Amino acid sequence: MKQRYLIIIGLITLFLAPLVLPTFQITLLNYIGLYALVVLGLVLLTGVGGMTSFGQAAFVGLGAYATAYITTTEQLPEWLSWTAGSPWAGLLVGILLTAVVALFLGAVTLKLSGHYLPLGTIAWGISLYYLFGTMSSMGGHTGISGLPSLNIFGISLDKGEKIYYLIWAILMVAIWITSNLLNSREGRAIRALKGGQLMAESMGINTFRSKMVIFLISAIFAALSGWLYAHTQRFVNPTPFGLQMGIDYLFMALIGGAASVWGALLGAGVLTMLKQWLQDFLPLIMGGSGQYETIVLGLLIIFMMQRAPGGLWLILVKLTPVSWRNQHRIKVDTSAADLPRQALPKKGDLLLEARHVTRRFGGLVANNNMSLQLHAGEVLALIGPNGAGKSTMFNQLSAVDSPSDGEVLFLNQSLSNKTSRQVAQMGMSRTFQHVKLLPTMSALENVALGAHMRGKKGVLNALFHLERDEEQRLLKEAQYQLNRVGLGDHLHTEAGSLSLGQQRILEIARALCSDPCVLLLDEPAAGLRHKEKQALAGLLKKLRAEGLAILLVEHDMDFVMNLVDRIVVMEFGEKIAEGLPEEIQTNPAVLEAYLGGAE
Known part of the structure; x- marks a missing residue:
């Protein structure tokens, strides 16, 4: 059975559910749909982008309170009079307000890294929660009641089984556009965030922009859920928008699969149903009332993180036949037009130059007065014993780091104050000493x-x-x-x-x-077998013949000597020799510094 048939069956089941299920079950399905919409944003933000957020519930609150204020305030401010108390205007205002707040909070929060990022989301999540409770115009902790029901084409969605269709239609559209995003050029850029900022920026990806994109989308999904929640309940107060609910959303993402689009739906469903079941049965077993379900769920989450860190959706996918999984393979249209290519510089043109580069780290001088040149159609090797400063020099050349003195020029432009992304856009590309792939x-x-x-x-x-x-x-x-x-x-x-x-x-x-016109390779032959090295050498010779300039740092001297045109040798951060391979092999200074201590 193909996946699309399963989707069709699932959609038919969703459509028929309100016709056969009791009201309580429909209410649970509505909550699952609302929660899944928020968790879908967390899939983008946390599972794919690698940024943990505890504050999504606050964005739900923004969407809910915006429409509650618009639809229940008798005398709106003049600048909101155009809304005329319409719930649909409340949706627009809620999304715009959430977008503005998300852009501000993202600009501040997303610059944090490590444990500071989730702590930052906790801080603004709690701040918004208390803001909802202290503003008298928002009803304080008592909340706002009397919200109108939604109306579509004259049909009042005043019952759970009616608004059910709107909730799940919006969720399905959100799943569709999220899947589209992830399976695109922009989606690959977002997924590259987990591979590290250095790698992504070196591919020309604006990592901060990618972070802001998914932060904004996840916030809008949450606000949309809040709008639907407000008009489903027809009452809002701060309780559902606090830190505890933010944690629950993360739990849902972990259970379903934090990096899986459909895992958002699975996680929301499993946690909602499980929590309801535990609330019904645990008091009977324990002989009293209490939040026993929280204890059990906490233990289950710990167990899942140990045994199934990829979530339940990944387990289900592994249980499906291989032929089903192969349906997700990306198909390449070989009839598509070729991408335009830049003309490579003429052989011998100077492309990359380091002029008297010195790099200090406090009292340590890692590079001292280093100069080298790289020309089109040339392979240049940078070698030296351990601790010679090759990696530091490599970082200066690729704009990952900036010299303390001297300068690096690429295509006659100084790389001072340029980022690795900007240099990549100019035509320089690189690999890494420690492989950085997804x-x-x-x-x-x-x-x-x-x-x-x-x-x-x-x-x-x-x-x-x-x-x-x-x-x-x-x-x-x-x-x-x-x-x-x-x-x-x-x-x-x-x-x-x-x-x-x-x-x-x-x-x-x-x-x-x-x-690129310049290729920087950091130990490209490390880990390769003999035939693989031969194939790599053949490829690099072919690229050189096409006019590409290649600089490589390498351990394997046999590989280097049989491939490169020139060699620069470093020791203690300084250049001690430069010349043809045969000259370097007989250079007394190189023999003294390098033999027996080669990397």
Whole structure:
């Protein structure tokens, strides 16, 4: 059975549910739909983007209180008089208010890292919660009652079984647009956040923008849930918008699968039903009233995080036949138009230059008066014993770090005050000493990340599936680069299941996908078998012949000597020799510094 048939059956079941289920069960389904909408935002923010938020309940409150104020206040301020007390105007005001608040809080909070980020979300979540309770215009802790029911085409949604259809229709649309987003160029940029900011920025991705996008979308989903909640209950008070509910939303995401779109629905359903069941039966077992369900749920969450960190949805997916899972494979349209390519500089043109670069870390001088040049159609090796300062120099050249003195020029432009993302956009691409891939993404998707800068379609196009032509061009380019480096048979293989040598080759394919003129390789042959090294050397020679400039830091001297045009040797942060491979092999200073201590 194909997945689309299961979806059709599920939609038919949802449609028929109010016709056969009792009112209480419909009420539970309404709550599940409302919760799932919030958790869907957490899938983007926490599961995919790697940013833990405890404050989503506060955004639910913004949506709920905005429409409550609009629809129940007898004398609205003049600047809100246009709303005429309409719940639909309340939706618009709630979304706009939430977007403004989210942009402000995101600008402040998303710059935090580590444990400071979730602590920051707790802080503003609690602040908004107490704001709801202390504003007399919002009814204080007593709340606001008398909200009108929603009305669509003259039909009043004044009962649970009526508003049920609106709740689940909105949820299905939200799931659809979220799936569209994640399966797009913008979605890959969002997923790249988990691979580390350095890797993503080096692919030309504006990581702060990507964070703001998913923070804003998750906040709007929460506000939409709050609007629906307010007109379902027709009453709001601060209680459902506090920190405890924010924690519950995170629990739902963890149970269902924090990185799974459909896991949001599964997690919301499981936790809601389980909590209801525990509230009914635990008092009978324990012989008294109390929040026993909270204790049991806490223990279950700990058990799940240990045994099933990917959530229940991932377990269900693994139980399905392989043929079903293969339906999710990305299809590449080989008839799509090729991406435009930049003309490579003429052979011998100076592309990258370091002029008297010195880098100090306090009293430690990691690089001292380092100079080197890299020309088009040349392979240059940077070698030296452990602690020579090669990695620091590599970071200066790629704009990850800035020199204390001296300067680095790329295409005759100084890299001072430029970010690694800006340098990537200029035509420089790189790999990493420690492989930085997204292990659960396919090889094809990992390589397509390298083409991020070569696409233009934005978030709105991705949400509504309007970027398919461009997406196919990017995927075709990724497939071409994988074939180019000899990994064409692994298009749909998860990157994490490839050997270390294959992962390094995959990084090179990703770097080539950006169409660079300069390629910086950090130990590309590490972990490769003999035949893989031969294939890599053949590839680099081919790229050199095409006019690409390549700088590499490498351990394997046999690999270096048989490949490169020139070598720069470092020791204690300084250049001690530069020349042809045969000159370096006989240089007394190199022999003294390097032999027996080579990396």
